Amino acid sequence: MIAARSSSVGRGGPEEPSRHRRQSAASLAGHRGHRSSQESTRDNHAQHRQGALLRARKAFLIKEMETNWYLKLCGRAREDCVAFETGMPYRSIGRSQLRRDRLGLGTWVTFGGQISDEVAEQLMTIAYESGVNLFDTAEVYAAGKAEVILGNIIKKKGWRRSSLVITTKLYWGGKAETERGLSRKHIIEEIVRAMTYVINQGMSMYWGTSRWTAMEIMEAYSVARQFNLIPPVCEQAEYHLFQREKVEVQLPELYHKIGVGAMTWSPLACGIISGKYENGIPESSRAAMKSYQWLKDKIVSEDGRKQQAKLKELGHIAEKLGCTLPQLAVAWCLRNEGVSSVLLGTSNAEQLTENLGAIQVLPKMTSHVVSDIDHILGNRPYSKKDYRS
Numbered sequence: 199m200i201a202a203r204s205s206s207v208g209r210g211g212p213e214e215p216s217r218h219r220r221q222s223a224a225s226l227a228g229h230r231g232h233r234s235s236q237e238s239t240r241d242n243h244a245q246h247r248q249g250a251l252l253r254a255r256k257a258f259l260i261k262e263m264e265t266n267w268y269l270k271l272c273g274r275a276r277e278d279c280v281a282f283e284t285g286m287p288y289r290s291i292g293r294s295q296l297r298r299d300r301l302g303l304g305t306w307v308t309f310g311g312q313i314s315d316e317v318a319e320q321l322m323t324i325a326y327e328s329g330v331n332l333f334d335t336a337e338v339y340a341a342g343k344a345e346v347i348l349g350n351i352i353k354k355k356g357w358r359r360s361s362l363v364i365t366t367k368l369y370w371g372g373k374a375e376t377e378r379g380l381s382r383k384h385i386i387e388e389i390v391r392a393m394t395y396v397i398n399q400g401m402s403m404y405w406g407t408s409r410w411t412a413m414e415i416m417e418a419y420s421v422a423r424q425f426n427l428i429p430p431v432c433e434q435a436e437y438h439l440f441q442r443e444k445v446e447v448q449l450p451e452l453y454h455k456i457g458v459g460a461m462t463w464s465p466l467a468c469g470i471i472s473g474k475y476e477n478g479i480p481e482s483s484r485a486a487m488k489s490y491q492w493l494k495d496k497i498v499s500e501d502g503r504k505q506q507a508k509l510k511e512l513g514h515i516a517e518k519l520g521c522t523l524p525q526l527a528v529a530w531c532l533r534n535e536g537v538s539s540v541l542l543g544t545s546n547a548e549q550l551t552e553n554l555g556a557i558q559v560l561p562k563m564t565s566h567v568v569s570d571i572d573h574i575l576g577n578r579p580y581s582k583k584d585y586r587s
Contacts, residue, residue, distance in 0.1 A: 292431045302539045313545050321550050324554075390421045415430060415433055437531055440505060440577065476510075521562075529560045
């Protein structure tokens, strides 16, 4: 899948949570015995939810029947599947049939930059043997080296290409004007038409977007439907404890309207949520790198100090659950039903193993725990539908 970057990349940052808008209670009118419009609306919502649950249950049972039939036909059992062996849960991306693991391995900053090729191979091996089938990269990562390193490792390990989901992103390429952007010159296209061409030529199987606005994604979908082209299947968005608006409010609307799923990145907010910046900037950290001055400024700012205070409180919740703060943060991202996969970015084997352990923490993310986390953060975004909850 090729995830195209929009021209708005780099303008991002934590989005301001929308104000809590409550639905005002309508006054009851009409003579006794007549149902109010508010009651009718509630019943309609209840019927809609019940219908959605029944449809989801039916789809699940059909998929189970098909899976059991196919395994029996092949003389195999569920115990032979990677998901059973590793315990890694899998989910389809959006409404496509592409199945991938809930956790993926990203290569931003690390591959070709922060770590050696040997460490990169070690990380990919740990991830693959843990059931990870999603590896994310981009043409701009380490000026193209990350893609090369990723490909060389896959070739060396002899992993079946059909068992992997590789995502890359286009926009920032070379230094020349013709080597960046989303022009046909750069990626054989004009975005939707070009992505359709790329897929039809067998260069990719799906395409999605990265850091696009909801309006841009909807426009791409509309163009695809208008000219009988292939629409995007997912949006790759930043999502963590301190960045919530887009994934929790905007993308669910897109999923229900056009089936676009969410693949999220930076669950630890570029390492801020790991807790390593509690007492300053370690020399070996990402924030100490010359090209990441913006991250250092963010950490030492007033908002950064407030975030560190909240992380201390969240650490107490992690202790009660018997996990680390990074595991709590990753599990918190995974608990969102709208998120198909969470991309992990680590620089050593210990970090990766720890983050993968978030899968075991996921069952502990009860509504009570999530409520406690929301209380500490104080940044839960509200959509126009939240008045019912």
